[in-house]
Each structure stands twice: as C-alpha cells, then as structure tokens.
Amino acid sequence: MSLRLSPALRHLRASKFTCNNCLRKKHTKISDEVHGMLRVDHAGEFGANRIYAGQMAVLGRSKSAALIQHMWDQEKEHKKIFDDLMVKHRVRPTALMPFWHIAGFLLGAGSAVLGEKSAMACTVAVEASIVEHYNDQLRKLANENPEKHAEIMAAIKKCRDEEQEHHDTGMDKGAEQAPLYKAMTAAIKVGCKAAIALSTKV
C-alpha cells in the first residue's frame, strides 16, 4: 500500500524553517525558565510605570514633579525594551496585568498622598527589591548560557543600572525622613517579593 499523506501533512517533511516557534530561520528557543524571567520583568516594569503614574497623578504640580517625570520616562523605556523581548520570544504576559495596573497606581498614589518624602520612600523600597531581583536573574543567566542570553542580559543590565539610579535619587531626596520609613519600606518589599513570585508563574 502506498504511503499517502493527507493535505494537512503534505509539507511536513520538507521543513524550511528551523525555529518551530516563530518560523524564523535562526532563532534559538529560550527555556521556560527564561520565559518566566521575561514575564516577571515585563510585569515589573509595567508596575513601575503604574507607580510613577500614580505619583504623578498626585504630585503632578509639586516641586519634585520634574524628577518623577524623568524617572517615569526611563521606566517607559524599560517597558518598551521588555515589550520587544516579549514579542520576539512569544512570551505569555502575566494574567495579573489588570491587577498590577490598579495595584501599581494605588501604591504610587497612596504613597504620594502621604507626601513627597513618602513617595520617595516607596521608590526606594521598590527599586531596592527590583535591583536585587535583577541581580539574581543576571547571575542565573550567566551561569546557564551567557552567549545565548546576551541580548536579555544586556537589557536587564541597562534596567538594573537605572533602577539603582532611581534608588539613589530617592535616598538623596530624603526618603529616610518619611514618616514610618522602616515599616513602609519593609511592607513594600514584602509586596514586591510576592508580586515577583506570582508574576513568574501566573
């Protein structure tokens, strides 16, 4: 009996494309773990954008408006970088995006309502945990395969450096003088940890 292929399978054997995922000729498929990393980073930058949006909504006319706007612009750039990486590697965004949309804004606006210094304290807490998180990721990626993940690592490095800048500016602007500085930063850091754990998986 002759081997007859259905129309649906006719071209299956003559595969021109090497990457099964996007059908680009040269595209190394990244692992599920790295998918999770991109997902959480994208969610994080989105959340950061929302935090600054919340702060600007309250402090839009205060003297630190220009500074917050500058940091926000940098966050927009970060998000753009991760947007591109997400699309390139076809990473599923986290299902919690609508939640971060609201939670980020509320965190930003809520801290800003307490005053400019509290807003800075919020920035310091968030950026501190994000810098730590990015360093963890860089370590993991470098251990795994630095050549393969060169592009992702470069993106994370750029973001990490600027987050560190945000952290330092926050400190300069007197974050530590905010009321309940210690309790507030501790609470926000715990929140960030939980958010990171959730966004990687969900």
Next chain:
Amino acid sequence: MTHPLSSCFCSCRVNRGGQAENSLFSLFRGSVHLWKIDRMLARYLPLLQCYGNFMGRTTIIARPLLASNFSTNGTTSQDANASAQSEGRREEQVSSSKEDDVKFKIFSAALPLVHQLGWTKECLEAGAESIGFSKSSHGIFEHGGTSFVQFFHRNCNKELRKIAKVEQIESAKSDELTKVHQLLEKRLQMILPYLPQWPQAMALMSRPHSSLDSYKLLYELADDICFFAGDRSLNATWYTKRAAVAGLYITGELSLVQDKSANCDESWQMLARRIEDLRKVEEFGGSCSRQQEILKDIAQSSLTLIRNLTGMQSYQRNSR
C-alpha cells in the same frame, strides 16, 4: 444599549446547550452596564463567554459519545510502555527522534484508514502493519486513539504555522480580525476530510486523561493564530483574544460536525458572523477609552480631596 456580544454565541446554530447557559448570558447582559465603564473589564466578557461556551459545548456533545463507548483498551499499550521505561531514561532520550519518526510513519499510514476504522487503536495497528511494522508497535502511542487524534492536531497546528508564515507576507495589509478569520477557516478545513469520524475525535480529546493535552493543543492553536494574525498585545487583551479564537475554533468544529448544508456553507457563514460580532466588540472597546479618561479625572480629584481632608497638605508644609 444592548451589548454586541449578547447575540454573539447565543444565536449559534449548534447551541442546544440548555437553559442554564442562556440564563448565564442574560446575567452578563444585565451587568454589562456596570462593566462598560472600564474597557479592561469589558474585555473580560468574551473570555467568560468563550469559557462557558467551550466547557458547555464540549461536555454536551461528548457525553452521549462517551456513553456509546469508543473503546480503546489500553492494556497492551501500557505493557509496551512499561517495558520501554525499564530500558532506561537516557536511552529513551537518544532514541526519541527515531521514535518520533516511527510514530510519524505509522500515523501517516493509519490516517487514510480512519474512514473505515475510526480514531482507534485498531486503525493504528492496521496502519503499522501496512508499512511493515509489527502489530505491537502501536504501543508507542500511549493512549491509543487519543494519541492518534492529538498527533493529528499537533501536525495540523504545525501545518497552519507554515501556511501562516506565507499568509503573513501575502496579506500584510489586511487587518487582524480578517487574518484570524482566514487562519481559522484554513485550520477548520484541515478536519474536513475526516468529518464523519470527527465526533469521535472530539470525544477522545475531551476525555479526562487527555483533556490537559487537549487544552494545550487548543492553546497552541489559538496562540499561533493570534500571533500570526499580528497580535502584539501584552495585557489582558492577550488572554481575551486567545480565548475568543479558541472558542471560535470549538464552535466551528461543533458546527461542522452537525452541518448538513452543501460544502458546509452554514458553518462558514456562522464563522463569518461570529467574526463580525468580535469586530463590534473591538469598536465597543474603543469607545470605552474616553470613559476611562473620565474615570482617571475622578480618581485624581478624589485623591486631592483625601489629602485635604486628612491634613496631609499641612504635614507636608511643616516637614519642609
């Protein structure tokens, strides 16, 4: 104002889905006035409806078919599995590509026999014999008929990816929903040669032990269609779009299976109508963005109000 989706799936020809489903939809319709203040929430509606659609329909059609017992007694395949496992994991990994090759050969040989033997273990056996493999080599398909159908789905998905790649270049100018429509049609056309046997395939796919893989395949399909249609969204829309496409595919399958019109015209028309419904939802979402801006203004002014009420302004002044 009635919600454009209210007609979307309820009017579906194949919906004999019982009144529980319909009353659920009318519940959504009633609450939609609350929901339309936010575009994001409005976008969840198709997700819920498609989910209900998918769950409701598959169980409805699968139940009688499961009862009629398409037996795939898995004892022999399980034995073969156990012996394969004892050979050691490492060896298995090395030979996996070879095994895939064997699978592919048996599968393609068995496919023309589906018309007579259905999506069964017997069909796989016959296929294996016809190309000179031993009768027991079907054991590499762990679940007999289920693996057969899943293999078919996987290969159709692969094929669609290749079609989509070409399509993307050719019809670069047509909009996203038109591309979704084209790709869905192409994908549904792939099952046309096996239409008489397709209810059996659907029943196999909705069996408990295979449903997880079935969902994965459906997700893969929806994801591919959205990606190649040009969807680059990275928010909740990502989910609603894929859910809508998956729902459309399932609706299309069910419609085709029951279609008695020439060339399945009724099903293709139904699909086109559903796509138009989705287009309305898109426009609907667009009109919500203005309301979202109003919402933002309200939030801003109320925050200022809270600040004044709680005396935070004076706190700030003192601390400066």
